[in-house]
Amino acid sequence: MAVEQKVISIQEKLKDLAFEEIGEIFNFSSVYYGVYLLGLVNDFIETEQIPEEIASALVPHLISWVVFSHRLSDEKKSIFEFYLDSPKYKSRMKPKVHTLISEWKYALPGVYNIEGFLGERVLVLKDIILMKERLVGVYNEIYHLPKESDLLIGYLLPAGDSTYFPIIDFFHIPAVHKKQAAYRIIEFYNKAETTDHEFFVRYYPKLLSIISSVIK
CATH class of the missing domain: 2.40.50.640 (OB fold (Dihydrolipoamide Acetyltransferase, E2P))
Known part of the structure; x- marks a missing residue:
């Protein structure tokens, strides 16, 4: 039982460390791709005629898509993949956390x-x-x-x-x-x-x- 609890504790800690990286990913996106993100958001609201009261709730989900799935113009990578290659990525030296976070490319x-x-x-x-x-x-x-x-x-x-x-x-x-x-x-x-x-x-x-x- 003690071994099982230890395994669960390690897994929960791994999740916590991975989840903490999400804030860093969005900070990176804002600093280096903020203008690009804003342009896509404005285009989405105007083209799809999204009402203001609904846009405030939907836009964060659009931004998540831009960061994790959308391929940048003339590129084959998402912002998230550029983050993984950047010096800003903090979990590169934590192999188990890195293995988990790397799987997010396919989410x-x-x-x-x-x-x-x-x-x-x-x-x-x-x-x-x-x-x-x-x-x-x-x-x-x-x-x-x-x-x-x-x-x-x-x-x-x-x-x-x-x-x-x-x-x-x-x-x-x-x-x-x-x-x-x-x-x-x-x-x-x-x-x-x-x-x-x-x-x-x-x-x-x-x-x-x-x-x-x-x-x-």
Whole structure:
């Protein structure tokens, strides 16, 4: 039992160290790519006609996509991948933490049904597009407990022990809009002639736009 508790303690410490790196990633993005990020945000709001009251909640999710998935103009890398190559990356010399954080290059956003709660900050989620179930622990300081009937959208990062955690708090789609949002998202997905990975890399802003049009 003592050995098992020690293993759990080490894994939790690894998660904590990895989660702390998220703030550094966004600081790096702001300092070196702030103007670029702002341009994409403004284009998204204007092109998709996102109302101000909805934009304030959706824009952080757009920024997460830009940082972790969007390929920069004339480049084949995301901002996150540039961060991993930069001197600012603090966990390079911590092999176990680095191994975990490196896996985030393959993370994708998703739209999730809540299958159940194992605690206020432990959820079982199922992606309505990829139909994959995830056990999720929430570490974020800002966290609004969703209702079980909500549809959630956001990024889940692997935590190294077959569990996941969100980059930022989820965006909640309430039950009154859930059916229509899910239908339109899946309809759009089925019409896209791409791989699953490429779909999210290319079309995640469009999913955010669909959600905005449903709930506004």
